[in-house]
Amino acid sequence: MSTSFWPSSASASLGGPVSSVETDRVQMKSALVRIARSDAFTVHEIQSPTGVTIREYYGPNGVVFGVSWDGEFAPDLRQLLGGYFTQYQNAVQTARRVRKARSRLDINDNGLIVRATGHNRSFSGIAYAPNLVPSGVSPSVVR
Amino acid sequence: MPRLLFLGSLLLIAQATSSPQCDNSSANGTVNTAPIVVNGGPTNNSFNEPFTSVTVCVPGTSNCQTIGGILVDTGSSGLRVLSSALTLPLPQQTGAGGAPVVECLPFVDGFTWGPVSIADVQMAGERAASVPIQVIGLDTFGTVPSGCSSQGPAEETQIDLVANGVLGIGSFIQDCGRGCTLTGSSNPALYYACPTPTSCQVTAQPLANQVQNPVALFSSDNNGVAIQLPAVAAGGQPSVAGTLIFGIGTQSNNALGSARVLTLNSRGNITTTFNGQSYPNSFVDSGSNGIFFLDSAASGLPECKSSTGFYCPPTTRTFSATQVGANGVSVAVTFAAGNVDAANSTFSAFGEATGRNPGSFDWGLPFLYGRTFFSAIEGRSTPGGVGPYWAY
Numbered sequence: 001m002s003t004s005f006w007p008s009s010a011s012a013s014l015g016g017p018v019s020s021v022e023t024d025r026v027q028m029k030s031a032l033v034r035i036a037r038s039d040a041f042t043v044h045e046i047q048s049p050t051g052v053t054i055r056e057y058y059g060p061n062g063v064v065f066g067v068s069w070d071g072e073f074a075p076d077l078r079q080l081l082g083g084y085f086t087q088y089q090n091a092v093q094t095a096r097r098v099r100k101a102r103s104r105l106d107i108n109d110n111g112l113i114v115r116a117t118g119h120n121r122s123f124s125g126i127a128y129a130p131n132l133v134p135s136g137v138s139p140s141v142v143r
Numbered sequence: 144m145p146r147l148l149f150l151g152s153l154l155l156i157a158q159a160t161s162s163p164q165c166d167n168s169s170a171n172g173t174v175n176t177a178p179i180v181v182n183g184g185p186t187n188n189s190f191n192e193p194f195t196s197v198t199v200c201v202p203g204t205s206n207c208q209t210i211g212g213i214l215v216d217t218g219s220s221g222l223r224v225l226s227s228a229l230t231l232p233l234p235q236q237t238g239a240g241g242a243p244v245v246e247c248l249p250f251v252d253g254f255t256w257g258p259v260s261i262a263d264v265q266m267a268g269e270r271a272a273s274v275p276i277q278v279i280g281l282d283t284f285g286t287v288p289s290g291c292s293s294q295g296p297a298e299e300t301q302i303d304l305v306a307n308g309v310l311g312i313g314s315f316i317q318d319c320g321r322g323c324t325l326t327g328s329s330n331p332a333l334y335y336a337c338p339t340p341t342s343c344q345v346t347a348q349p350l351a352n353q354v355q356n357p358v359a360l361f362s363s364d365n366n367g368v369a370i371q372l373p374a375v376a377a378g379g380q381p382s383v384a385g386t387l388i389f390g391i392g393t394q395s396n397n398a399l400g401s402a403r404v405l406t407l408n409s410r411g412n413i414t415t416t417f418n419g420q421s422y423p424n425s426f427v428d429s430g431s432n433g434i435f436f437l438d439s440a441a442s443g444l445p446e447c448k449s450s451t452g453f454y455c456p457p458t459t460r461t462f463s464a465t466q467v468g469a470n471g472v473s474v475a476v477t478f479a480a481g482n483v484d485a486a487n488s489t490f491s492a493f494g495e496a497t498g499r500n501p502g503s504f505d506w507g508l509p510f511l512y513g514r515t516f517f518s519a520i521e522g523r524s525t526p527g528g529v530g531p532y533w534a535y
Contacts, residue, residue, distance in 0.1 A: 049328040070424070072410055073322065073331035074249035078293035089296045092252050095451065096303060103218055103431040103507070104500050105252045106452040116251050117424070117435070117500050119218035120311065120318055122410040123251065124424050124502055143502070 013082040014127055018042075018062040030054065040137045041065075048075065052123075057142055059134035066128035066142030074123045081127060084112050088127075113139070171363045174268030175389040176396065179370070181508070182382035183491040185212030189305045191432035191496055191508040193372070195387055197222060197310055198265040199231060202273045206231065207265070212307040215370070215387060216430035217518050219311035221318045221354035222264060222274065223248070223255055225300070226281040228307040233260040236275055238346050242336040245284045245343060246277050246354060247291035248318060249333075253303070254294040255279045256287050259334075264357040269389050271360035275352055279304070286341045290332045309430070310357075312368050312387075314411050314518055314531035317353035324349060359520050364390025366523035367530060369397050370429060374513030377459070377479075379486045379493035383512070391517050391534075392526035402517060402534040404527040405468025411531060415504035416473075417464040424503040425466070427516070427533050431507025434478055435500030436464075444480055446499065453483040453498035464504065468532065478510065 033053075034045040044056045052071030058064045064082075069075040078085045091109035105125070107114040116125030128142045179193045193215040199222075200207035208231045210224060236259040238244045244259045257279040264271045280299035287297065298304050311318065319333045326347050334348035359365055372385035388397045405413050408423075415425035417436070433453060439446055442462075444454035459481040467473040481495025494512045510516075519530030527534055 050322060050331040074251075074294055076290075076293045077295055078289075085293075093296050096252065103251055103426075103428050103505050104435045104452070104498070106499055115499075115501055117503050117505055118251050119411065119426055119428055119430075120220055120248075120313055121315055121320065122412055122424060122426070123249070125251075126502070 013056065013080050014064055014067050014084050015129055015132060016064055016082045018058045018064060040134050041141065054080065055142075057128075059132075059137065061134070063132055065132035065134065066126065066139070068124075068126040068142055070124040072121050072123075081114075084127070084129065087112055088114055171393065173363050173394075175364045175394055177267045177387045177389075179215055179372075179385045179387050180382060181372070181385075181492045184214070184305055185307050186301060186305050189432070190491060191493060192305065192491075193370070193385070193429055193508060194306065195266070195310065197224075197308070199224065199229075199233065199262040199276070200265065201231060201233060202261055202263050207263075210307055214304075214306040214309045214430055216309050216311050216428070217313050217368075217370070218426070218428035218430045219248075219250075219309060219318060220313045220315045220356040221248075221311045222262075222276040222308065222357055223257075223279055223311070223354070224276060224308035225304065226257065226278050227301065229278060231262075233262050233276075233278070235259070236261055236352060238334075238336045238348070238352070240336070240338065242338040243284070244346065244348065244352070245335045245337050247288070247294070247333055247335065248277065248354070249294040250298065253296045253298045254291060255298050255304075256284070256291055257281050257299075258284055259352070259354060264360075266357075266387075267389065269358075269361045269364060271357040274357050274360055275354045277354050279308075284337055284340050284343070286343070288335060288343045290345065291335075312356055312358050312518065314367075314407055314533075315356070315521055316359045317350055317355045319348070319353050320350070323347070323353060356520065358389055359523070361389060364393045364397075365520070366393065366525050367391040367517060367519035369515055369517045370511055371515045372508075372512050375492045375494035375509075377495070378481070379490035379495075381490055381492070383492045391519055397517075399517060399525070399527045399534055402515070402527070403472055403474050404470070404532050404534045405466060405472050405474065406470040406528070407531040407533065408469045412503075413469070413533070414467040415464050415506075416467060417462075417504070422503045425506070426503070427506040427510060427518075429508055429511060431505050433483075433496035433498045433505075433507050434480075434509050435498045435505040435507065436503075438499050438501045441501075442480075444497065447482075447484045450483040453496060454480050455482045455484045456480055457482065459495055466506070470532075474535075476510070
């Protein structure tokens with residue numbers, strides 16, 4: 001299981017090392033807009049070339065514990081969710097079988113939280129791994 | 144039992160639409176009403192989803208096919224049809240070098256992948272010529288590019304889609320807009336040119352070639368739509384029938400009257416204020432099957448045990464919120480939250496369906512029950528001003 005938190009691929013993000021933030025920035029040809037630090041965590045905010053605002057949250061151990069996105073277009077979730085992407089896909093397919101909801105996604109699947117909302121031309125969402133959130137930090141900081 | 148109810152609702156539609164069809168010869172004389180029904184849809188298990196029929200034709204011919212079970216969706220733009228529901232040989236759109244154009248359209252919970260075809264689209268007495276539409280689930284382009292599959296899982300079957308297709312009649316004309324006309328990394332990668340089925344590359348797609356809202360291409364009644372649905376009884380109903388009306392202020396049956404106009408921001412959203420908090424990415428969406436807002440802690444509503452993501456209060460509760468347009472017009476709205484798990488499982492319409500959505504308010508179909516809801520298309524003139532806006 002732990003390998004999924006530290007994928008060897010350089011494209012890791014959620015669950016990956018903070019160096020993947022820079023990998024994301026380069027792969028997405030994005031601009032680093034802002035770095036915000038608190039005692040317990042740091043936020044990198046980047047702007048994708050399609051205008052999506054992406055935030056990546058990491059703690060003192062350098063592990064990305066949360067990501068968020070907001071923009072006119074959908075982000076590259078394989079990139080953002082890294083080693084969690086396959087788990088995400090399976091969870092979405094399970095959720096569809098319960099009650100289809102086209103405009104909203106609410107995944108709480110064995111250590112992965114993904115919430116997304118929007119419609120054609122407007123997408124926003126958050127994802128985090130509760131067991132990676134630094135102690136003393138509320139998951140609600142991921143927004 | 145569900146089959147009988149379905150037949151019953153068809154009879155209701157026939158009654159409901161016969162009189163407006165006789166009456167509305169006033170302005171341009173075009174029959175502009177199509178029946179819609181919330182009845183469980185083609186899979187007989189959908190919930191708070193409105194369906195209609197759409198006729199597609201080989202362009203310029205009377206070789207046509209009517210497809211039922213098409214979701215009426217104000218949250219997207221353009222017609223999408225499952226290849227399994229389509230029997231008509233529609234021409235493929237081609238791009239640079241004659242390569243077929245194939246689209247990857249992201250939804251919040253996945254994407255639709257399939258070729259752009261050209262069809263004349265007919266609803267009621269309206270006809271749009273040579274409309275780019277998307278055909279979903281065709282094996283011909285079975286290799287989905289990784290840039291598309293990175294959006295999540297595909298929606299390519301009737302079970303995935305819970306419909307035979309989606310009729311996107313949202314406030315945008317195209318499903319992508321200017322972004323898809325660009326080259327390089329600024330292009331959001333919705334359109335691909337596929338010289339062979341396994342060599343698809345992102346392509347710049349001119350606005351006129353993008354999959355688009357067929358209403359915007361009608362020769363009349365092309366500035367928007369109105370959706371009329373009856374109020375749903377407390378506790379739900381097996382089905383309800385309503386009307387999709389084309390045009391705003393173009394005929395005697397689609398006047399705005401006293402409806403208040405809330406203009407939309409550049410992403411097609413309004414703001415909702417609730418308990419002093421402001422939620423700027425809020426929207427009205429006929430394709431959402433509940434009113435989705437906040438979380439259990441903020442709403443005080445417990446989550447359902449079985450209907451994941453919905454709220455299940457022991458007794459129905461009433462809330463009020465305010466919708467605020469980009470033009471500053473604000474309207475106070477009340478809505479009810481009932482127990483989704485306790486609703487009769489054979490009921491397709493339940494006006495008290497609410498659920499979680501921490502970042503914004505998604506005003507889904509329950510908001511439309513008991514209203515006439517207008518959605519004006521971007522850049523189009525109406526008696527209520529230029530779109531995009533919502534009015535009710």
